Amino acid sequence: MRHPHFIGPIVRIGPNELHIIDASFYNTLYNQSNRFDKYDYFYSMLGNPEATFPTISADVHRLRRQSLTPFFTVKAVQNFHSRLQRLSDRLVERMLECKAAGKPVPLFLAYRCLTADLISEYIFGRQLGLINREDFGKGFYESWRSLWDISPVIRQLPWMMKVLLGLPRWVTAMVSPKALEVIDMQAQIDKWTLEAVSNVDKVKDSNQTGTILAGLATSDVLPPEEKTLHRLSIDANSILAAGFETTGAVLTHMTYLVLADPERRRKLINELHNAIGDPADIPTWQTLEKLPYLTAVIKEALR
Numbered sequence: 193m194r195h196p197h198f199i200g201p202i203v204r205i206g207p208n209e210l211h212i213i214d215a216s217f218y219n220t221l222y223n224q225s226n227r228f229d230k231y232d233y234f235y236s237m238l239g240n241p242e243a244t245f246p247t248i249s250a251d252v253h254r255l256r257r258q259s260l261t262p263f264f265t266v267k268a269v270q271n272f273h274s275r276l277q278r279l280s281d282r283l284v285e286r287m288l289e290c291k292a293a294g295k296p297v298p299l300f301l302a303y304r305c306l307t308a309d310l311i312s313e314y315i316f317g318r319q320l321g322l323i324n325r326e327d328f329g330k331g332f333y334e335s336w337r338s339l340w341d342i343s344p345v346i347r348q349l350p351w352m353m354k355v356l357l358g359l360p361r362w363v364t365a366m367v368s369p370k371a372l373e374v375i376d377m378q379a380q381i382d383k384w385t386l387e388a389v390s391n392v393d394k395v396k397d398s399n400q401t402g403t404i405l406a407g408l409a410t411s412d413v414l415p416p417e418e419k420t421l422h423r424l425s426i427d428a429n430s431i432l433a434a435g436f437e438t439t440g441a442v443l444t445h446m447t448y449l450v451l452a453d454p455e456r457r458r459k460l461i462n463e464l465h466n467a468i469g470d471p472a473d474i475p476t477w478q479t480l481e482k483l484p485y486l487t488a489v490i491k492e493a494l495r
Contacts, residue, residue, distance in 0.1 A: 208233065227251065236350040242423050243430030256427070259413040263314070263404050271402060272314060273477055279310050280474075282323055299447055301328040304440035308332070311435030314386045315428050317403045320377070335373040336433070378429060387423040404431065448495030459485050 201214035208231070212221070220226075227250040235246040244260060247253035262268060283306045290297045305322040308329065312320045322329035346353050356364075357375070365372055388405045405428055409419055417423075450457050463485045468475060481487060 233347065236347055238428050240353070240430075242426045244427055245430055245434060255417070259408055259411045259418075260404070260431075263407060269477070274465070275313055276310060277474060278342065279306055279313070279319075279323065285329075286323065298330075300444050301330055301333060303443040303447075304333055304436055307331045307439040307443070308436035311432055311439075315404045315431055316381075316388075317406075318384060328419050330371055332377075337436075338368065339374055349354075370395075380426050381428050381432070382421075385428055386421055389419070389421050389424060404428075442493055448491065449493060450489060456489070460489055 201212065202357045203211045205211045221465060230246070232248045232261050235248065240246065241248050244253065244256040247256055256404065286302065287297050303330050309319040309321065309323050319427065322332055359367070361375065364375055385405060388409050405424060408414065408424055451459055463483055467483055480483060481490065
């Protein structure tokens with residue numbers, strides 16, 4: 193495939209960057225078997241290569257990903273379904289409360305409350321409690337957003353992240369008050385991680401056996417140096433950030449697409465009404481995933 197304005201399918205757009213417009217090369221570049229290391233300059237904007245996603249080395253990334261894979265299988269999702277349903281029910285309750293009070297529901301924030309509490313429950317067995325906040329976690333999200341917005345600067349000055357995280361709390365309050373909530377949350381995550389690592393011999397018998405952090409702390413796949421308090425805490429932070437924002441964005445986008453098209457909305461509502469006899473007794477996800485139109489809506493939103 194050749195673009196009419198370029199000589200060939202691969203164009204150098206910078207000293208260390210290539211632009212590939214040959215669609216047939218996609219499966220070569222992005223597949224489960226290649227061993228390409230990530231570009232450390234580009235991924236430095238994510239803060240720390242000790243987390244799984246921004247890991248630079250392909251071999252180390254494969255090891256870390258392998259330790260996380262068991263938590264995202266069909267069986268794992270099935271085991272987690274009851275907790276997911278409880279959080280979803282709570283979001284519905286908040287929506288009904290807004291309706292009764294004549295207030296709008298800020299879906300952009302509401303979905304991110306749901307996903308943040310959901311992923312924190314899965315990582316730690318504890319929730320951040322955003323879904324119960326009066327402002328639907330607006331302050332929390334703005335804090336996170338303020339840090340994401342400086343990512344391009346961190347790519348140019350990678351040492352800046354260490355400086356920001358190393359500042360005394362009172363200095364952070366003066367420089368960036370919004371960042372305080374994120375810093376405090378990271379301190380809480382460090383505490384929860386410490387609890388999991390300190391009780392590694394008991395964790396399999398506790399109520400945290402189904403959490404990601406407990407699984408990583410007791411993993412037979414990871415070597416000891418990958419299961420330190422420092423490394424696990426960094427990974428927990430990374431999974432939390434990636435888990436709530438991406439999923440919340442998809443839910444927001446999907447809801448907009450449905451509400452913006454009356455015919456789509458009618459078809460989806462009719463299918464759900466026929467499948468759900470009692471709104472207080474939602475069918476299992478195995479039943480819901482067999483609904484053709486619901487499945488099509490979800491896949492189209494993901495696409």
